[in-house]
Amino acid sequence: GENVGLHLPTLSVQEGDNSIINCAYSNSASDYFIWYKQESGKGPQFIIDIRSNMDKRQGQRVTVLLNKTVKHLSLQIAATQPGDSAVYFCAENEYGNKLVFGAGTILRVKS
Amino acid sequence: DAGVTQSPTHLIKTRGQQVTLRCSPKSGHDTVSWYQQALGQGPQFIFQYYEEEERQRGNFPDRFSGHQFPNYSSELNVNALLLGDSALYLCASSLGGTSGNTIYFGEGSWLTVV
Numbered sequence: 001g002e003n004v005g006l007h008l009p010t011l012s013v014q015e016g017d018n019s020i021i022n023c024a025y026s027n028s029a030s031d032y033f034i035w036y037k038q039e040s041g042k043g044p045q046f047i048i049d050i051r052s053n054m055d056k057r058q059g060q061r062v063t064v065l066l067n068k069t070v071k072h073l074s075l076q077i078a079a080t081q082p083g084d085s086a087v088y089f090c091a092e093n094e095y096g097n098k099l100v101f102g103a104g105t106i107l108r109v110k111s
Numbered sequence: 112d113a114g115v116t117q118s119p120t121h122l123i124k125t126r127g128q129q130v131t132l133r134c135s136p137k138s139g140h141d142t143v144s145w146y147q148q149a150l151g152q153g154p155q156f157i158f159q160y161y162e163e164e165e166r167q168r169g170n171f172p173d174r175f176s177g178h179q180f181p182n183y184s185s186e187l188n189v190n191a192l193l194l195g196d197s198a199l200y201l202c203a204s205s206l207g208g209t210s211g212n213t214i215y216f217g218e219g220s221w222l223t224v225v
Contacts, residue, residue, distance in 0.1 A: 008151065032211045043115075043201055043216040044154065051211060089153050097142060097205045097214055098167050101153030 008087065010106040019077040019109075023090035023102045028071060030100075032093035035064060035075045038104075039086045047075070047088075077107075085109045115204050115217035123223045124192050132187045132220045136204030140215075143185040145177060146201040148219070154201055160185050189222075197224045 013019045025033065031052040036044035050057045050064045050073075057064050063076040073090050087106050091099040116135045124130050136143050142161045146154035156169040160179035179185045183204075189196055199219040205212045 034214065036216070043117075043199075043218040046213060046215060049213060091153075093211070093214075096159070096167060097144065097212060098156050098159060098169075099144075099146075099154070099203070099214060100156070104153050 008104045008106050010108060012108045012110060013080050015080060015082060015109055015111050017080055019075075019080045019084070019107060021075045021077075021088050021105045021107065023073040023075075023105075025071050025073060025090065025092040025102065026100070027092060027094055028068070030092035030094055033064070033066060033073055034091045034093070034099070035062075035073075036089045036091060037084075037086045038089060044089060080107075080109050082109045082111055115202055115215050117200075117202050117217040117220050119220055120218070121221045121223075123225060125225055126192055126194060128192050129188065129190045130192060130222060132189075132200050132202075132222070133184065134187070134202030134204075134217060135184045136202075137215050140204035140206050141183050142205045142207065143179060143183065144203045144205075144214070145185070145187045146203060146216075147171070148199040148201055150198070157187070192224045194224050197222060 034049045035047040038044045048059045048064050050066050061078045065074045087104045089104045090102040118133045144159040145157040148154040157171050158168040159166050163179045174190045176188045201219045202217045203214050205214045
């Protein structure tokens with residue numbers, strides 16, 4: 001669960017395309033994972049979560065995939081819109097709702 | 112249904128001063144956690160309060176302290192401020208403090224130390 005410095009990876013997509021944001025987590029004992037969206041100057045906004053006994057969960061326009069074998073999470077956003085532009089963080093729940101955040105990915109949607 | 116509310120939204124302090132930040136959890140939530148988010152990084156866990164006691168703590172010095180009140184609201188105190196304490200301080204609330212309950216964040220308090 002180390003955070004990196006100022007140079008977050010960036011994903012640029014065309015409006016209407018699908019986006020896939022990837023995340024590696026560190027603790028194989030983590031049992032609950034959350035994706036957050038953070039817009040500039042705001043707090044993290046809950047998008048979708050998944051428990052470790054699942055490998056896929058779908059929401060409205062979003063899908064989270066969990067691969068416990070390689071400790072990998074992905075967030076898929078269908079038909080990406082300009083309002084989806086933000087920084088996206090995955091977080092693993094290590095114990096008792098203590099979250100460890102990944103490095104974050106900047107999503108830029110081109111109109 | 113009120114979400115997580117934090118105050119103040121922005122503040123500027125001088126090195127060596129002390130600051131108190133406040134948080135009201137989402138209605139029905141009883142667990143409050145505090146996070147520090149430096150520019151360009153993900154939030155880092157400071158500590159968590161449940162039933163008015165500190166239940167978990169991250170790698171932060173004792174200058175960072177907190178409190179939870181009977182109505183579940185919480186304060187974060189930072190003493191002897193350093194320039195490096197400049198960050199967005201986030202409050203997160205959840206129910207019961209057990210894994211798997213959805214965690215919601217407030218909009219944060221921006222602290223600048225000069």
